[in-house]
Amino acid sequence: MARRKAKSGPKGGKSASRDPGNPRASARATIVDIAHKLKLSATTVSRALRDQPGMTAETRRQVRAEARRLGYVRNAAAAALTAGRTHSIVYVVPNTSGRFPSLYHMEVLEGLVDEISQHGYTLTVVSERHLENLDHSVFDVFKQFRADGAVLLLLHSGEVPVPQTSFPHPVVVVNRIVEGIDADFVVADDEDGAYAATQHLISLGHRSIAHLAGPSDNFNTTRRRRGYERALSDAGIRVLNRLVVPVASISEEAGFQATEKLMQSRQDFTAVFSAVDLLALGAMRSFHSRGLSVPGDVSLMSFDDDSFAGVVKPPLSTVRKPRYEMGRAAARLLMNRIEGRETSRSVTSTMRTKLIVRSSAASPNFAGRKHVALSAK
């Protein structure tokens, strides 16, 4: 006979929980334990537990009560094997290098977990690095892992290797829109956030506003630049290319260098809108090194609300993406797809950003301020 039968005693190995020889074992109740107790079939129990229609309310009630008494928890492996769905979502952890991505993706992850667990789903985390070691891209995640859906947080700029085949399960891409892939998207309205930041500066009285622009192949910073330009235009202010300094990479040093360059070009301006907080940090260093005060001599606004933003001197006025909510939104999109409520080809959920007003921007003090152009060394 089968070894398991032999091992688990007279009851026929139906469940370790009733095995007297193994009192302290994991002792998981199964669906047939419940069925036996109630003199029902496993089929009925299974249906009752999954809220399937076609049964007395009374039967259902009894099954649930018994399940609760026994501390029954569905064996996810068995369910996955038979039903062909795992009730799990994979989240691909990006290869983060800096701090901000880390913070970003943690909050996305938290939103994700909170939302899917309410739907009875489980989150499996896979690292992009691991996928790469297996010679796979993030889009190949289903080749290696079984899940009912995936969310990919895409943090890097530039081209993305668009997969040849369509995905076997729904995919949500967070943080950027990639053309030509069969997925849903969650992004923040970076353009609108940048618009609001710039407008804030304008409403303070600034007319000459420089911009530290991110890399031109970055999905998010290019949209921030558009927001900046649109805010100026809408206020009847000309967009001057010489006030826009593009930056090739995102770092404090890059922000410093870009600002130095701006100063050396002897443009005059009363405010700067930086596409990224980290760049703003470099800008501050540049200003301070020239004895310029923020916001006394120059106002500064930025984007991201990185963890240091509220803590630097002066605290940075900036724009925040709803990171946690973006995670939840991604989860909801996935649930809608998986449960068949969403049938359109692709949906993009664009989330509102939030203007965080701190103290790095103020009205220009035309009379008393040091002209930044004069501070060029």
Added chain:
Amino acid sequence: MARRKAKSGPKGGKSASRDPGNPRASARATIVDIAHKLKLSATTVSRALRDQPGMTAETRRQVRAEARRLGYVRNAAAAALTAGRTHSIVYVVPNTSGRFPSLYHMEVLEGLVDEISQHGYTLTVVSERHLENLDHSVFDVFKQFRADGAVLLLLHSGEVPVPQTSFPHPVVVVNRIVEGIDADFVVADDEDGAYAATQHLISLGHRSIAHLAGPSDNFNTTRRRRGYERALSDAGIRVLNRLVVPVASISEEAGFQATEKLMQSRQDFTAVFSAVDLLALGAMRSFHSRGLSVPGDVSLMSFDDDSFAGVVKPPLSTVRKPRYEMGRAAARLLMNRIEGRETSRSVTSTMRTKLIVRSSAASPNFAGRKHVALSAK
């Protein structure tokens, strides 16, 4: 007959990958696909794939080659169901409120994922909040989720509800040691880190060093205080209780208040060792508001290397825990337990901290400095 057979055609439903009617399906190859191709049994294929002994090198080679050709990936659900182990680890995401915990647990998580995926394990993330909604504590994680092990990052101070029964699978607790629970532990050597920080101050010439102490029920900050006291004693400096200000909760404001209190008590000191970066931030505010310069008039050292530490003015000298490495260490402990290499009752892995010297601490300028005691308002 069975519906699945009927559905997948003449080959007997062995695998969708050979079903001509469904060319684009998920098309997962199974073990029997490989077996058929090679005229072997599923048993042998299964064994070959799991590196079990007792077979020709040649057979093994063939199986692996065929598996690769077919893009075979083990069906984890089936394997879990039969073998009784899931090859997955649960990570319980703590309820973070502040930023630092978020950063902390992200890096722990990354170390965890990287390490376990090398062992063929998968990471399932569960939130503490979700467990609580189910009326469970973090220690009940196995009641709700099946996994071969768990890692719990315990961030909060104070008592912990020690579980009555032992765990059905290995558990590693990260960030604190809890007596009376059947687990392994990964902690940093906070005492040693604090000792090093204090010693750094002493070697700079400070003899009068105040301490912003964390909550007295916090596992980590109490060890930091011990490190501070031991460093003083070892240097022949008396530990003065009036130079130690305890704080009830950890926040910038609490650090500010504690420092104000210290100043008002008119103690004189030339340096402060703060148990937590966030408190140090409040201390800085207090000093600056009194026109005291750091490190000109007071030196400041801290602990955590929170994300703002390198970015405030002046950049904070502090102590860093190896967060990523702690995640890996937790994973390794788990693997050792699961694979039976570790049999002792409990092992605690204490990780070395790192002194990060930036610019908030310098030699005391006894001649020129403003005495902090005189700055009391």
Added chain:
DNA sequence: CTGAAAGCGCTTACAG
């Protein structure tokens, strides 16, 4: 060194 058979705990057509 290799395989046949049973079983893990569910779910799903199908039949009543």
Added chain:
DNA sequence: CTGAAAGCGCTTACAG
């Protein structure tokens, strides 16, 4: 409204 039977894709004693 309920159940018997087959099957998901593996792994594991057991037998040769």
